[in-house]
Structures are given as C-alpha cells and as structure tokens.
Amino acid sequence: MSGAKAIDATGPGDIETLAKGGRTNFLGFLLRLAARLPFLFIAGRWYGADALGRFAYATIIVEFAGQLATMGLKRGLAQQLANTKRDPSSVVWDGLLVGMIASVIAAGVLMAMPQLMFPNSEINHRDYLLPLTIFGWAGSDIALAALAYRGDIGATLKARSLIEPWVISIAAFGLAWYSLRDGLIMAYAISAAAAFAASLYPLLRTYGRPRGWRPEPIQLSRTALKNLPLAGADAIEWGSRRLDIAMLGLFFAPAIVGIYYVAQQVASLPQKLKTSFDPILGPVITQNLAEDNKKAVAKQVRQVGFWIIAAQIGIALALSIPGKAVMGLVGPSFVGGTGALAVLLAAEAIAATAVVSEAALIYVAPWRNLAISVAMIVLQAALSVAFVYLLRALLPALADAGWVKPRPDPREDAIAAAGPAIALMVGLGLAAIAKALLLRRMLGARVNGWRWSLIWAALIAGTLGWGVTRLPHSFEWFELVVGVPLILGTFGAIIWFKGFNQDDRALFRSHEAAAT
DSSP, X not given: OHHHHHHHHHOHXXXXXXXXXXXXXXXXXXXXXXXXXXXXXXXIXXXXXXXXXXXXXXXXXXXXXXXXXXXXXXXXXXXXXHHOXXXXXHHHHHHHHHHHHHHHHHHHHHHHOGGGTOTTSOOOGGGGGGGGHHHHHHHHHHHHHHHHHTTOOHHHIIIIIIIHHHHHHHHHHHHTTTOTTTHHHHHHHHHHHHHHHXXXXXXXXXXXXXXXXXXXXXXXXXXXXXXXXXXXXXXXXXXXXXXXXXXXXHHSOHHHHHHHHHHHHHHHHHHHHHHTTHHHHHHHHHHXXXXXXXXXXXXXHHHHHHHHHHHHHHHHHHHHTTHHXXXXXXXXXXXXXXHHHHHHHHHHHHHHHHHHHHHHHHHHSHHHHHHHHHXXXXXXXXXXXXXXXXXXXXXXXXXXXXXXXXOSSGGGOTTGGGHHHHHHHHHHHHHHHHHHHHHHHHHTSOOOOOOTHHHHHHHHHHHHHXXXXXXXXXXXXXXXXXXXXXXHHHHHHHIIIIIOOTTGGGXXXXXXXXXX
8 A cells, every 4th residue: 555655646647747758858868969979070070179178168158147047947937837826928928038138137248258258269259249149048948948837848859959959060060161260159159049949939839929918027026036046056057067167278278178078068968868857847846845745746856866867877888888989989189088978977877866856955945955056066166176286296106107198288188187077076976965865854755766776787787888898809880889779778678677667667658558
C-alpha cells in the first residue's frame, strides 16, 4: 500500500506531463547537438581560436544582461499565471513589457560601455549594436515560459533547438566570406532575432493579441520586485556556467578562451536537459504547492532528478572518454581543451541535484535559495583565481618532470586554464548538497534522485568506452562512431533493466499508450 500511495501522491497525470516534457527535451538535445557541432566546426576551422575567444567573451556579457532583463519571469511567470484572476494574456503581456523595459536599461549600459564586452580588443561600429540582441533573448525566454505553462514545450524545441542553432550555423558559414572578424557576432545577432520571432508567433497564436490590455505601472513594479529573488537565482545559475569564461578572459590570451569555449559549449549541451525541464516542472510544482501537497512535489523532484542525473552521466561518459576525438573535430589546436571538457561534463552531472532542487526552492524558500547561489558563485570566483595561480605555480615542476611542455607566456598555458573548470565543479557540488538538504527540510521528504544502479552502469559503460580508445590503430572517427554509441547503449540498457521503475518507463511511453 505504501508504494501505491507514493505513486498516487503525484498522480499519473503529473508523471505523464513530466515524461512528455522529458521526451521532448531529449529530442531537443539531439537536435541541438546536431546543430551546435557544425557551428563549432565552422567557428574553429574557419574563424580560428582568437576570433572565437573574442566572440565568447562578448556574448556571455550580453547573455548575462539578457538573463537579468527577464526579471525572473522564465520561472516566475508560471506562478503568476497559476495564482492570478486576471486575463492570462494580460499577465503575459505585462511580463513582456517588464522584460522590454529591463532590456532597454541593460542594452543602454552596454552600448555606453562596450569595453565591458570587448576588454582585450579593438571596438568597431558594429560592436556597439551587439547589446540589441538582449531584446531578442529576454523576449524569447518570457514568451516560451508562457507557452510552457500551457503545455506547449514544442515551441521551445523549435525556437531553441532548431531555429536558433541552425540559423547561427548557416549565418556563420555565409558571413565567413564577408568578415572573419565580425562574422560570428553578426551571425549571433541574426540567430537572436530568429529565436524571438519563432517564440512570438506561437505566443500570439496561443494567447492572442493584447486586446483590452492596459499596462499597470504599479502592478509592473510589484511584479519586478516580487521576482527579484527569482531573477537573482536565474542570473547566478546562468552566471555560474559563464564565470569561468569571464575569468579566463582576464588571465589568458583569446586563443585559450576560444579553446575553452568549445569545451564549454560541448559540455553545456547536456546541461540544456536540466534547464529545459524548468518550464514543464514549474507549473506542476506550483499547482501541487497551491494544494499544499508537499509529498507530491518531493516525488516530482526525485523523479525528474533521476532522469536528469542518468542522462547527464551517460552523456558525460560518451563525450569525455573519446574527448580528444570530440575536440579534434573542431580543429587540432582545440585538443588541448580535452581536460577542461572532462571536468565540465563532470560538473554538469554533479549539478543536476541542485538544479532540480532549485526548481522547487524558488517557490518555497526563494531568498534562502538565492543566498546559497550567491555563496556558491562567490566561492567559485575565489577558487577560480586560487586554482589558476596554483596550477601556474606547479607548471615548472610538471615541465621539469616532462609531463607538460613549458610555455614562455603564462597566458597561453592550457593546463592552468583548467582552474576555473575545477572551481566550477567544486562550487556546484557544494551547492547541490546545500540545496537538496534545504528542500528536504522544507518538504519533509527525500528529494535526492540518486540510485546505486547509476554507479554500475557508469563503471561498465565507461570501461567499454575506454577499451575502444585503447584499441590498436584507433582514430578519431572510429572512437566517435563506435565508442559513443557503445557507451550510451550500454549505459542505457543497464539503467533500463536495473534502474528504472514503472514511473520511469513513462518517459518512453507515448501519451496514448500511457492513457490506456
């Protein structure tokens, strides 16, 4: 009976809703992977590490401003729609207006101080227009959050996994003939506009035009103030994945930043599996919290947490074990980022518990969640500096032992550039523990989605994958074509037979099958 009650605490409808979102998210991951790799190949092979490093630093500043401009509405909009008596379309357009006002401020600051985006390179007239992309990113995020509340996850799939990555890849290819200096940034601006258009069209179709809507200044200010802890949590969650690039831009040459950026982009692909669950997990959590059903919330966090942890570990093994082959696809000079890639993939797997816990904490303990996030990013920044100096101090000894090649310029040492990645892994690990413990206390139930079957699956799949890389005459394409499917297939089979229960298998059932 206890098992039946545990399942009923959430309800088959909630499980199927989460499972449907999970299936869509995994498809989105595959589509994004298929689109992002061509972009990295074009950027690495044609534009080079220097141009890619300049592009990476500028876009993280712009995207950070875009995160702030959403004013926490990526996740807070679901709560407002669930608790309001107003016309839903008016709430959505209020949110868009808040985002646009914040975008005006953020874009104005960056256009007035472009050196924030380009600290180590010359600035031309096109660079001043880059902050205008903030309107596209903020508007797209808010529109997709509103659509997710209505269960339309397909809009996110189309805008962020199809249109945005393919547009930037195609534009980068075409603009390479125009300018190897500005082509990447121009392609980025085009992709931002395309993503916004792809988000706005289904929003208008679902919610309709703002008829009878009148902006309410007092309500808008209350919305902005109410969402401050959410905005801060979103900005820090996003910033923790970009702080390493920012630190590298201060300590290392643009080429090193470019190499690290490729490793980060590959590692961030599975990270989308976590963040893309927020739009579908948020409405389910808010509805159960409105009914004071905390056990259901804990079960949902455990369920989604396990799905994400399993996917993260499998993908991390598949991309890190043949890491040299993965980085080598972008170009021979990028193979030096293999170590950073492995650390970043491990960090994303460790962070899964924190991200899923935060999906509930932003509603039950927003300020304490924000405090943990602030402490984490401060610790990450401090450890990044400490690890860079520590690794630089160890480099002469490593060079004397013949383990690494000495570099005359410390700004070109790829070994020391792994310091921010290690700091990220430590910070995310501590945050995961703290947020899981806090949520467990708030809900009065276990929230950790970890299962022991994950260890056995990782050991067996990892050993087989390592064996493929050790075969005589092994080469890049062989490791990718044989090793990656072998690792994923072995890991998935073990999890399916030894780790999945009845609710987990809902992830792979169609909606019609689940209903019957």
